[in-house]
Amino acid sequence: MSSSEDGRLARLSLNQRTIPRWTLPELVDRCAGAGIGAVGLWREPVAEYGLARTARLVRDAGLRVSSLCRGGFFTSADPAEWKAAVDDNLRAVDDAADLQADCLMLVVGGVPAGSTDLVGARTRVQEALAELAPAARDRGVRLAVEPLHPMFCADRSVISTLRQALRVAELAEADLPPLPENRTAGPTVGVTVDAYHVWWDPDVAEAIAEAGPRILSFQVCDWILPLAADVLLARGMMGDGQIALRSLRRAVDAAGYTGDIEVEIFNQEIWDRDGDAVLATVVERYLGHVL
Amino acid sequence: MSSSEDGRLARLSLNQRTIPRWTLPELVDRCAGAGIGAVGLWREPVAEYGLARTARLVRDAGLRVSSLCRGGFFTSADPAEWKAAVDDNLRAVDDAADLQADCLMLVVGGVPAGSTDLVGARTRVQEALAELAPAARDRGVRLAVEPLHPMFCADRSVISTLRQALRVAELAEADLPPLPENRTAGPTVGVTVDAYHVWWDPDVAEAIAEAGPRILSFQVCDWILPLAADVLLARGMMGDGQIALRSLRRAVDAAGYTGDIEVEIFNQEIWDRDGDAVLATVVERYLGHVL
Numbered sequence: 001m002s003s004s005e006d007g008r009l010a011r012l013s014l015n016q017r018t019i020p021r022w023t024l025p026e027l028v029d030r031c032a033g034a035g036i037g038a039v040g041l042w043r044e045p046v047a048e049y050g051l052a053r054t055a056r057l058v059r060d061a062g063l064r065v066s067s068l069c070r071g072g073f074f075t076s077a078d079p080a081e082w083k084a085a086v087d088d089n090l091r092a093v094d095d096a097a098d099l100q101a102d103c104l105m106l107v108v109g110g111v112p113a114g115s116t117d118l119v120g121a122r123t124r125v126q127e128a129l130a131e132l133a134p135a136a137r138d139r140g141v142r143l144a145v146e147p148l149h150p151m152f153c154a155d156r157s158v159i160s161t162l163r164q165a166l167r168v169a170e171l172a173e174a175d176l177p178p179l180p181e182n183r184t185a186g187p188t189v190g191v192t193v194d195a196y197h198v199w200w201d202p203d204v205a206e207a208i209a210e211a212g213p214r215i216l217s218f219q220v221c222d223w224i225l226p227l228a229a230d231v232l233l234a235r236g237m238m239g240d241g242q243i244a245l246r247s248l249r250r251a252v253d254a255a256g257y258t259g260d261i262e263v264e265i266f267n268q269e270i271w272d273r274d275g276d277a278v279l280a281t282v283v284e285r286y287l288g289h290v291l
Numbered sequence: 292m293s294s295s296e297d298g299r300l301a302r303l304s305l306n307q308r309t310i311p312r313w314t315l316p317e318l319v320d321r322c323a324g325a326g327i328g329a330v331g332l333w334r335e336p337v338a339e340y341g342l343a344r345t346a347r348l349v350r351d352a353g354l355r356v357s358s359l360c361r362g363g364f365f366t367s368a369d370p371a372e373w374k375a376a377v378d379d380n381l382r383a384v385d386d387a388a389d390l391q392a393d394c395l396m397l398v399v400g401g402v403p404a405g406s407t408d409l410v411g412a413r414t415r416v417q418e419a420l421a422e423l424a425p426a427a428r429d430r431g432v433r434l435a436v437e438p439l440h441p442m443f444c445a446d447r448s449v450i451s452t453l454r455q456a457l458r459v460a461e462l463a464e465a466d467l468p469p470l471p472e473n474r475t476a477g478p479t480v481g482v483t484v485d486a487y488h489v490w491w492d493p494d495v496a497e498a499i500a501e502a503g504p505r506i507l508s509f510q511v512c513d514w515i516l517p518l519a520a521d522v523l524l525a526r527g528m529m530g531d532g533q534i535a536l537r538s539l540r541r542a543v544d545a546a547g548y549t550g551d552i553e554v555e556i557f558n559q560e561i562w563d564r565d566g567d568a569v570l571a572t573v574v575e576r577y578l579g580h581v582l
Binding site (some may be wrong): 122151159160 | 440492516521522
């Protein structure tokens with residue numbers, strides 16, 4: 001019996017940027033063929049292929065969309081730029097709804113260039129979430145605030161720890177107007193646990209337990225040395241590095257998370273390899289190091 | 292009145308690796324000439340020049356030694372290697388005592404190569420401190436546990452946040468045998484606040500306040516973008532980046548810290564410049580962005 005037949009891949013999701021050379025039809029075809037349950041998509045390739053067309057393609061193949069990447073970048077101190085970012089995120093909410101994505105991933109943005117006002121940047125993130133959350137709830141979209149590794153604090157995310165993301169999500173949820181009585185409540189604003197971003201955190205186990213039902217996404221890859229010259233592309237294949245992935249997966253499961261486990265690897269050397277070979281390795285390493 | 296004459300440089304310390312091209316006599320001569328109060332030294336150049344000779348050179352120039360860099364690297368899972376590291380650190384304690392250094396800086400070590408056992412690595416750090424702390428107290432040396440930026444967790448420091456360092460230091464202190472009645476107590480094990488390593492932390496202000504008298508060292512430089520290809524050399528000159536240095540300095544002062552403020556910059560471009568020009572910039576930026 002192959003791994004695809006025994007259901008052990010049901011929760012595995014492949015983020016499309018792990019094998020960016022594949023077109024959307026190739027991605028969907030290969031993932032469905034391998035018995036993988038879901039795919040993580042990015043707005044740009046989805047827009048290029050067509051939103052409705054992508055939604056149909058994925059649904060017809062019997063796959064879920066584990067996440068839509070990504071919204072965010074809410075930290076501009078310029079009111080017009082900030083408003084433009086919020087408007088763009090409202091469109092991303094619509095996209096996520098149309099794709100029936102499990103969540104819209106939010107990378108909140110860094111400290112604006114030339115500024116040292118980290119506190120102000122964080123305030124603007126909270127303000128943007130207050131604008132987005134009602135629209136997201138109306139459309140049935142869940143917003144996943146993703147803490148990024150602190151090495152990205154200046155340029156990509158002023159939210160650096162899981163516990164910090166959780167506080168931000170809780171505040172945004174608390175500010176939502178009450179639900180009509182006939183609607184059941186689940187969190188509209190939650191968090192992403194990306195092993196790469198949080199593995200070093202001495203409080204990560206406690207933060208995962210606290211997050212519980214607010215965990216909307218779980219992503220895996222590995223921390224490999226030496227760091228790539230461009231740290232955006234420094235991620236490694238599961239099992240090649242130093243993250244205790246299985247232990248994190250168990251903690252996330254113990255917190256009640258039953259969703260997809262998404263493999264997201266940005267790595268030029270992996271991007272240069274044959275896609276089918278990469279997918280085979282992803283499956284093997286998922287079974288051997290994560291599950 | 293020049294800045295050196297008005298006492299505003301009294302707390303400024305220059306870490307010698309900021310201008311590594313200078314010999315120890317050059318470093319001491321230039322710093323004393325500029326009215327700087329202290330220097331931060333490294334074991335290797337000190338050993339090369341001679342320990343007793345360095346101690347005399349610095350003392351004769353009327354300078355303090357704000358820190359001796361560095362001990363640590365306690366995370367080997369091999370008992371013989373771990374023991375060798377502890378022994379080397381005992382020698383570093385002696386060196387720090389002979390130099391009358393304000394503290395011995397400890398970079399605790401990363402996750403051993405090929406391992407994912409972050410928890411075990413942290414345990415071995417605590418065990419090493421239990422060995423070192425009695426010797427340090429006997430010799431009047433203070434051990435400064437330095438949390439390193441989480442991007443160094445795998446290779447240099449499994450202690451990543453100030454609060455985590457503080458807990459480790461408190462535990463080590465608690466394990467010390469009681470002092471003889473005629474000895475006054477001050478912390479033997481404390482922490483370093485290096486702006487570069489902690490600025491991103493959402494809890495840093497609270498952690499600094501909690502640390503209070505356990506703050507044994509305060510270091511400054513700046514976070515600049517893009518990150519250098521070798522992240523060890525990514526530090527920038529104060530004022531060139533995105534850290535709110537003055538706000539951190541005020542928090543450290545408010546916590547009761549009255550010690551030196553040490554400038555430590557590893558940056559190839561700065562290393563390539565003329566030393567006197569770098570020192571002039573350090574002084575100017577210290578006055579304009581830190582003090």
